[in-house]
Amino acid sequence: MKNGIHPEYRKVVFLDASTGFKFLSGSTKSSDETIEWEDGNTYPVIRVEISSSSHPFYTGKQKADTAGGRVDRFKKKYNLK
Template identity: 40%
Template sequence: MKEGVHPEYHKINAVCACGNAVELGSILPEIKVEICSACHPFFTGKQKLIDSAGRIDKFNKKYGKLTAK
Protein backbone atom coordinates (compact mmCIF):
# COMPACT_ATOMS: atom_id res chain seq x y z
CA MET A 1 0.00 0.00 0.00
CA LYS A 2 1.07 3.57 -0.54
CA GLU A 3 2.48 5.48 2.40
CA GLY A 4 0.72 8.68 3.52
CA VAL A 5 -2.59 7.90 1.76
CA HIS A 6 -4.59 6.70 4.74
CA PRO A 7 -5.67 9.10 7.53
CA GLU A 8 -4.38 8.66 11.06
CA TYR A 9 -6.67 6.49 13.23
CA HIS A 10 -7.21 7.56 16.88
CA LYS A 11 -8.82 5.96 19.93
CA ILE A 12 -11.14 8.70 21.21
CA ASN A 13 -14.00 9.29 23.62
CA ALA A 14 -17.24 10.45 22.01
CA VAL A 15 -18.91 12.70 24.59
CA CYS A 16 -22.65 13.32 24.77
CA ALA A 17 -24.32 16.47 26.09
CA CYS A 18 -25.60 14.41 29.05
CA GLY A 19 -22.00 13.57 30.03
CA ASN A 20 -21.93 9.97 28.83
CA ALA A 21 -18.64 9.04 27.11
CA VAL A 22 -18.11 6.11 24.74
CA GLU A 23 -14.67 4.95 23.63
CA LEU A 24 -14.36 4.31 19.91
CA GLY A 25 -11.99 4.67 16.99
CA SER A 26 -12.11 7.53 14.52
CA ILE A 27 -10.03 9.65 12.21
CA LEU A 28 -11.37 12.73 14.02
CA PRO A 29 -9.54 13.92 17.13
CA GLU A 30 -12.80 14.29 19.14
CA ILE A 31 -16.55 13.83 18.69
CA LYS A 32 -19.30 15.63 20.61
CA VAL A 33 -22.91 14.51 20.14
CA GLU A 34 -26.20 16.00 21.34
CA ILE A 35 -27.97 12.77 22.23
CA CYS A 36 -26.85 9.19 22.89
CA SER A 37 -28.39 5.84 23.78
CA ALA A 38 -28.09 6.65 27.50
CA CYS A 39 -30.34 9.72 27.25
CA HIS A 40 -32.48 9.08 24.14
CA PRO A 41 -36.15 8.55 25.10
CA PHE A 42 -36.53 5.49 22.85
CA PHE A 43 -33.70 3.59 24.56
CA THR A 44 -34.46 4.75 28.12
CA GLY A 45 -38.12 3.72 27.95
CA LYS A 46 -39.38 7.22 28.71
CA GLN A 47 -40.90 7.61 25.27
CA LYS A 48 -44.62 8.30 25.26
CA LEU A 49 -46.66 6.68 22.52
CA ILE A 50 -49.73 8.81 21.93
CA ASP A 51 -52.31 9.01 19.20
CA SER A 52 -51.97 12.74 18.61
CA ALA A 53 -53.85 12.92 15.32
CA GLY A 54 -56.68 10.57 16.27
CA ARG A 55 -55.60 8.14 13.56
CA ILE A 56 -57.46 5.21 15.03
CA ASP A 57 -60.71 7.17 15.22
CA LYS A 58 -60.23 8.41 11.65
CA PHE A 59 -59.62 4.84 10.47
CA ASN A 60 -62.66 3.48 12.28
CA LYS A 61 -64.83 6.30 10.96
CA LYS A 62 -63.68 5.67 7.39
CA TYR A 63 -63.50 1.87 7.36
CA GLY A 64 -65.59 0.87 10.40
CA LYS A 65 -68.62 0.03 8.30
CA LEU A 66 -66.63 -2.43 6.21
CA THR A 67 -65.31 -4.37 9.21
CA ALA A 68 -68.74 -4.53 10.92
CA LYS A 69 -70.18 -6.70 8.11
Protein backbone atom coordinates in the same frame (compact mmCIF):
# COMPACT_ATOMS: atom_id res chain seq x y z
CA MET B 1 -3.21 -0.31 -0.42
CA LYS B 2 -1.80 3.12 -1.19
CA ASN B 3 0.18 4.84 1.51
CA GLY B 4 -0.94 8.21 2.86
CA ILE B 5 -4.59 8.11 1.75
CA HIS B 6 -6.18 6.72 4.92
CA PRO B 7 -7.07 9.00 7.85
CA GLU B 8 -5.28 8.55 11.16
CA TYR B 9 -7.19 6.29 13.53
CA ARG B 10 -6.88 7.24 17.23
CA LYS B 11 -8.69 6.93 20.54
CA VAL B 12 -11.11 9.74 21.40
CA VAL B 13 -13.66 10.39 24.14
CA PHE B 14 -17.24 10.91 22.97
CA LEU B 15 -19.24 13.15 25.33
CA ASP B 16 -23.05 13.26 25.23
CA ALA B 17 -23.81 16.97 25.66
CA SER B 18 -27.30 16.38 27.06
CA THR B 19 -26.47 13.82 29.77
CA GLY B 20 -22.72 14.13 30.36
CA PHE B 21 -22.21 10.42 29.51
CA LYS B 22 -18.66 9.73 28.24
CA PHE B 23 -17.12 6.74 26.50
CA LEU B 24 -13.73 6.01 24.97
CA SER B 25 -13.65 4.68 21.43
CA GLY B 26 -11.58 4.72 18.28
CA SER B 27 -12.28 7.32 15.61
CA THR B 28 -10.78 9.24 12.72
CA LYS B 29 -12.35 12.49 13.98
CA SER B 30 -10.18 15.00 15.76
CA SER B 31 -10.77 17.86 18.18
CA ASP B 32 -8.82 20.68 19.81
CA GLU B 33 -10.63 20.06 23.12
CA THR B 34 -9.08 17.36 25.34
CA ILE B 35 -10.01 15.54 28.54
CA GLU B 36 -8.15 13.33 30.99
CA TRP B 37 -9.67 9.84 30.97
CA GLU B 38 -9.90 7.32 33.82
CA ASP B 39 -6.64 5.65 32.74
CA GLY B 40 -4.71 8.90 33.29
CA ASN B 41 -4.16 9.60 29.57
CA THR B 42 -5.40 12.71 27.76
CA TYR B 43 -7.66 12.21 24.73
CA PRO B 44 -9.48 14.52 22.28
CA VAL B 45 -13.18 15.08 23.08
CA ILE B 46 -15.93 14.80 20.46
CA ARG B 47 -19.26 16.22 21.65
CA VAL B 48 -22.36 14.40 20.40
CA GLU B 49 -26.03 15.29 20.79
CA ILE B 50 -27.37 11.76 21.20
CA SER B 51 -25.86 8.57 22.62
CA SER B 52 -27.20 5.38 24.16
CA SER B 53 -27.55 7.38 27.39
CA SER B 54 -30.03 9.87 25.92
CA HIS B 55 -31.68 8.14 22.92
CA PRO B 56 -35.36 7.27 23.59
CA PHE B 57 -34.95 3.74 22.19
CA TYR B 58 -32.30 2.86 24.78
CA THR B 59 -33.76 4.81 27.71
CA GLY B 60 -37.31 3.48 27.27
CA LYS B 61 -38.76 6.99 27.33
CA GLN B 62 -40.38 6.87 23.91
CA LYS B 63 -43.40 9.04 23.31
CA ALA B 64 -46.55 7.15 22.40
CA ASP B 65 -48.33 8.29 19.28
CA THR B 66 -51.81 9.05 20.55
CA ALA B 67 -52.95 10.78 17.37
CA GLY B 68 -53.42 7.47 15.55
CA GLY B 69 -53.14 6.72 11.90
CA ARG B 70 -55.39 7.54 8.98
CA VAL B 71 -57.76 4.66 9.70
CA ASP B 72 -58.20 5.70 13.33
CA ARG B 73 -58.90 9.30 12.35
CA PHE B 74 -61.43 8.14 9.74
CA LYS B 75 -63.23 5.94 12.27
CA LYS B 76 -63.27 8.74 14.82
CA LYS B 77 -64.56 11.24 12.25
CA TYR B 78 -67.51 9.02 11.26
CA ASN B 79 -68.11 7.46 14.70
CA LEU B 80 -67.23 3.96 13.52
CA LYS B 81 -65.92 1.27 15.83
